[in-house]
Structures are given as C-alpha cells and as structure tokens.
Amino acid sequence: MSNPTYTAIFYLFAAITVFSAAFVVFSRNVIYSAFALLFTFFGVAALYVFLSADFIAVTQVVVYVGGILVLLLFGVMFTNNIMDTDLKTDVMHALPGTFLFLGLLGALLFTFYTTNGWMLSETVLQGSVVERIGFETMSRYVLPFEMASILLLAALIGAAFLARYDNGDTNEH
Amino acid sequence: MIHSALPQFSMPLLMGNSLNAWSDALAGFSPAGLPVGLLIIAAIPLVFIALYALTYGVYGERKISAFMQDRLGPMEVGKWGILQTLADILKLLQKEDIVPTSADKFLFVIGPGVLFVGSFLAFAVLPFSPAFIGANLNVGLFFAIGIVSLEVVGILAAGWGSNNKWSLYGAVRSVAQIVSYEIPAAIALLCGAMMAGTLDMQQITIQQSGPLGFAHFFLFQSPIAWLPFLIYFIASLAEVNRAPFDIPEAESELVAGYFTEYSGMKFAVIFLAEYGSMFMVSAIISIVFLGGWNSPLPNIGPLALNDMTTGPVWGAFWIISKGFFFIFIQMWLRWTLPRLRVDQLMYLCWKVLTPFAFVSFVLTAIWEIYVP
Numbered sequence: 001m002s003n004p005t006y007t008a009i010f011y012l013f014a015a016i017t018v019f020s021a022a023f024v025v026f027s028r029n030v031i032y033s034a035f036a037l038l039f040t041f042f043g044v045a046a047l048y049v050f051l052s053a054d055f056i057a058v059t060q061v062v063v064y065v066g067g068i069l070v071l072l073l074f075g076v077m078f079t080n081n082i083m084d085t086d087l088k089t090d091v092m093h094a095l096p097g098t099f100l101f102l103g104l105l106g107a108l109l110f111t112f113y114t115t116n117g118w119m120l121s122e123t124v125l126q127g128s129v130v131e132r133i134g135f136e137t138m139s140r141y142v143l144p145f146e147m148a149s150i151l152l153l154a155a156l157i158g159a160a161f162l163a164r165y166d167n168g169d170t171n172e173h
Numbered sequence: 174m175i176h177s178a179l180p181q182f183s184m185p186l187l188m189g190n191s192l193n194a195w196s197d198a199l200a201g202f203s204p205a206g207l208p209v210g211l212l213i214i215a216a217i218p219l220v221f222i223a224l225y226a227l228t229y230g231v232y233g234e235r236k237i238s239a240f241m242q243d244r245l246g247p248m249e250v251g252k253w254g255i256l257q258t259l260a261d262i263l264k265l266l267q268k269e270d271i272v273p274t275s276a277d278k279f280l281f282v283i284g285p286g287v288l289f290v291g292s293f294l295a296f297a298v299l300p301f302s303p304a305f306i307g308a309n310l311n312v313g314l315f316f317a318i319g320i321v322s323l324e325v326v327g328i329l330a331a332g333w334g335s336n337n338k339w340s341l342y343g344a345v346r347s348v349a350q351i352v353s354y355e356i357p358a359a360i361a362l363l364c365g366a367m368m369a370g371t372l373d374m375q376q377i378t379i380q381q382s383g384p385l386g387f388a389h390f391f392l393f394q395s396p397i398a399w400l401p402f403l404i405y406f407i408a409s410l411a412e413v414n415r416a417p418f419d420i421p422e423a424e425s426e427l428v429a430g431y432f433t434e435y436s437g438m439k440f441a442v443i444f445l446a447e448y449g450s451m452f453m454v455s456a457i458i459s460i461v462f463l464g465g466w467n468s469p470l471p472n473i474g475p476l477a478l479n480d481m482t483t484g485p486v487w488g489a490f491w492i493i494s495k496g497f498f499f500i501f502i503q504m505w506l507r508w509t510l511p512r513l514r515v516d517q518l519m520y521l522c523w524k525v526l527t528p529f530a531f532v533s534f535v536l537t538a539i540w541e542i543y544v545p
Contacts, residue, residue: 005203035283054312061320061323070322073329077329077333
C-alpha cells in the first residue's frame with residue numbers, strides 16, 4: 001500500500017464515493033440521485049478491494065448495482081412526472097436533525113479515536129477466500145444463512161402471489 | 174472440499190514461462206514512477222476489442238450474414254469490400270453529434286459510456302494467455318458474472334435519457350431480459366466452478382490442461398456438463414441481446430430499441446460494447462467448459478501435438494479462436510432462428526432454463542462428490 005500509484009487510486013475512489021454520495025443527497029432530481037448512487041456503490045466496492053475483501057466487493061456490485069439500483073431505477077422511471085416534482089419536504093426538523101448528526105459524528109469519532117491499534121492479521125491471506133467463506137457459511141453461520149434463505153423464499157412467494165394474474169377475480173367482473 | 178486438497182499444478186506445459194509472466198512484468202513497468210505498465214495492461218483488451226469489432230465483428234458479420242442469405246455482402250470498397258468498415262468508421266466520425274432536444278442531456282451522453290465500461294470491465298479477469306491476465310482475482314468468475322449489471326444501468330440511462338418511447342421500451346425489455354437470464358447463466362457457470370473447485374479464471378483453465386488435449390476440458394469430463402454448457406450458451410445469447418433474443422432492438426417493432434436516437438460515434442460506442450460483450454460471453458464459455466487457452470490437440474504417441482501447441486502465444490491463439498468460434502455460432506443463429514416474443518422469452522427463462530439449471534447443478538454436485 002506504500003506504492004504511490006495505489007495511494008493515488010485509493011484517494012480517487014474515496015473522492016468518487018464521497019462526492020457521488022453527496023450528490024445523491026443534495027440533487028434535486030431523483031433520477032440523477034439514482035444514477036449517482038451507481039458511482040457510490042462502485043466506490044464502496046473499490047474500497048472493499050483495498051481492504052483485500054474481493055469477494056465482498058463483487059457481492060456489493062452484484063447485490064447493490066445489479067439488484068437494488070436497477071429496482072430503484074425501475075421504480076423511479078415509471079413514476080409519472082417524476083422530473084417535474086420538486087423535491088422538498090414541508091416539515092423541517094432542524095433541531096432533531098442536528099442532534100442526530102452530532103450524536104452520530106461523535107459516536108464515530110469516539111470509536112475511531114478510542115480503538116487503540118487496529119488489529120492487523122498476523123498472517124497474510126493465502127489462496128482462495130471463497131472456500132473459507134463457503135465453509136464458514138455452512139458450519140458456524142449455518143443458522144443465519146438458513147434464516148436469510150427462508151426470508152428470501154417468503155419474499156419470492158409474496159412477489160409471485162402479488163404479480164399473479166388472478167383468473168377467479170377477473171371472471172366475476 | 175474434494176478439489177481444495179488438490180496440489181498446485183506443475184507448470185511444464187507453460188514452456189518455462191511462469192503463470193502471468195507477461196502481465197506481472199507489465200505491472201512492474203513504471204518508468205519515472207508513473208504506472209505506464211498498468212495502463213498498457215488495460216489498453217491491450219481495449220485495442221483487442223476495437224480491432225476485432227472492426228474486422229471480425231462488423232465486416233465478418235456482414236459477410237457471414239451475406240453468405241447465409243446467398244448474397245455477396247459489401248463488395249464496393251476495396252477488394253471483396255475489405256475496406257468497407259474503414260469507410261463506415263469515417264462516415265461515423267464525420268456525422269453530426271445529435272442530441273435530441275427533449276432528451277436528458279446528461280444521461281443521454283453517459284449512457285453509452287457506462288454501457289461500454291460494463292462490457293469492458295469483464296475483460297479484466299479474462300485470461301488471454303497463460304502469461305497474460307488483467308487481474309488475477311480469486312473471485313474472477315464471480316466478478317465476470319456480476320459486472321454485467323453495470324451494462325444494465327447503462328442501457329437504462331441510454332433508453333430513458335433518449336426520451337423516446339421506443340428507446341424506453343427497448344431499455345426495459347433489455348433490462349428485464351438481462352436480469353432474468355443472469356440466473357440460469359450464473360447457475361450454469363456454478364456447475365463449471367464446482368468442477369474446478371475455484372473461481373479463479375487461471376486456475377479453472379489450468380485444471381483443464383493435460384496431454385490429452387480436449388479430453389481434459391470440463392465439457393468432456395462429466396456426463397452432465399453438456400447441460401450447463403448449453404444452458405449458459407442460450408442464456409448468454411439473451412444477455413448480449415443477440416438473436417433470437419433481440420427483442421430489445423427488434424427492428425420491425427421498436428426501430429432500434431434503446432439506441433434509436435443515437436448517431437455517429439455514440440452509436441459506434443454502443444456497438445463496440447455489444448461486440449465486447451459478445452466476445453466476453455464467448456470467452457467465458459470457452460474458459461469454463463472448453464479449456465480457455467489450452468490446446469485442444471492431444472498428444473498422439475510420439476507426435477506431441479499438445480506440447481507443440483502450448484505456450485503463451487499459442488494460448489492467446491486458442492482462446493481467441495474459441496471465442497471467435499462461439500461468435501460465429503451467434504451470427505449463425507441470428508439468421509437461423511426467429512425472434513422470440515416477450516412472453517416466450519420469459520417462459521424459456523423461468524420455466525425451462527432455470528429448472529434445468531438447478532437439475533444440472535444437483536447432478537454435477539452428485540457427480541463431483543461420488544465419482545472420483
């Protein structure tokens with residue numbers, strides 16, 4: 001990581017992440033916000049790569065860009081007159097918002113400064129991480145894994161039920 | 174966990190050139206502290222896409238289409254029309270860069286760019302030769318499957334930004350198609366990954382090397398492998414919007430789909446992205462099922478054909494030939510099969526390909542566990 005090229009690339013991706021995230025929040029146009037989210041997700045994936053978490057980085061792209069962002073874009077694009085709507089909320093909670101912001105910032109800074117010494121792994125990661133991830137998923141984390149799969153199955157059945165063309169209902173009309 | 178215990182493979186077949194020798198040497202090449210070598214590594218697939226799209230992609234496709242329809246194809250510019258593509262490029266360069274008045278300027282402009290980046294990024298993990306790969310990730314195959322989602326966003330940006338109903342219809346059809354066909358494609362590739370026991374593209378390829386040539390390819394290593402091979406091939410046609418799954422740009426109903434409004438170089442970039450994706454899926458199917466850069470020729474007794482045709486340069490030759498072979502099949506199918514309707518497309522994906530992909534997944538798993 002001492003290589004200046006890698007440092008430059010790191011700061012490039014960090015800047016992309018932060019600025020696109022700011023654009024998502026401050027843009028008045030929902031479509032542009034959604035597209036800026038693409039760059040945020042990619043920047044975060046790149047930061048995962050810098051942490052040697054390739055698998056998580058690719059999963060980030062698959063899940064967030066391939067799944068969530070596309071869904072979001074579909075939702076935004078098929079809403080009528082979305083470009084004409086001026087994004088403004090009538091209710092402005094300035095005081096609670098400030099407190100929330102300061103509290104979150106304080107908590108993050110507190111954690112950052114009180115964690116003495118980030119624990120660096122003694123051994124450098126060797127070989128493929130994928131096998132380890134698969135092994136851990138199927139042994140130590142098998143219960144959360146199965147719970148997530150049941151949740152997803154329920155969501156799938158629910159989606160199929162909602163999208164189903166109901167014959168009985170149409171015949172009555 | 175069977176394959177994880179396999180020892181690292183010895184490399185006599187690489188003829189003294191260790192794995193990734195060229196790309197490692199290039200990555201270390203940084204005169205005056207500038208990462209020139211890294212840029213060259215990224216430029217090599219880019220130049221490759223441009224050259225192949227010019228020659229085989231455009232000219233080859235027109236000639237092959239002409240041959241299939243008993244026509245002559247381009248014949249005017251140069252002998253046999255060889256220079257036709259260059260003339261087309263000149264025309265595209267000179268064209269006025271039109272942005273429709275009612276289009277969303279920003280999305281209209283970045284759409285083709287995002288699309289091309291999406292198709293180009295996957296080239297980073299394609300092993301072009303035993304000595305060259307852009308990025309030797311240990312999740313290479315996963316990356317190649319996942320990065321396609323960037324193309325989806327590019328198509329949506331182009332289609333929505335054009336502010337044209339044909340474009341939007343084309344974009345929506347295209348996205349629905351790509352997102353749906355990713356599932357059988359990913360499960361089919363998972364079968365190949367199970368046979369290899371790794372997601373590393375170079376390791377998948379090395380597992381298929383051997384003195385018997387094609388007999389070591391995963392397609393011939395298991396009695397079920399033809400099923401995921403076929404499923405991935407069909408799904409990959411849909412992922413790159415090729416016929417018979419070209420409803421996103423169905424000329425007879427949608428003008429040209431999501432790139433109706435594009436002209437000049439923006440149109441060229443969209444087509445470059447399409448040709449890039451065509452080679453990408455062809456290379457992935459070659460790597461996972463047909464041995465990538467391995468020579469298909471077997472050693473026959475004293476006639477060591479396999480040893481003679483193995484090496485970094487031969488490797489590049491083999492993988493590009495295999496890729497071109499599958500692109501030829503894609504072009505062939507374009508003039509053979511009629512276009513599917515939208516409902517037929519979804520029927521094929523969800524009720525045919527996906528269940529068969531699961532069946533092949535389970536059968537491959539059983540084969541890999543119980544048959545040594």
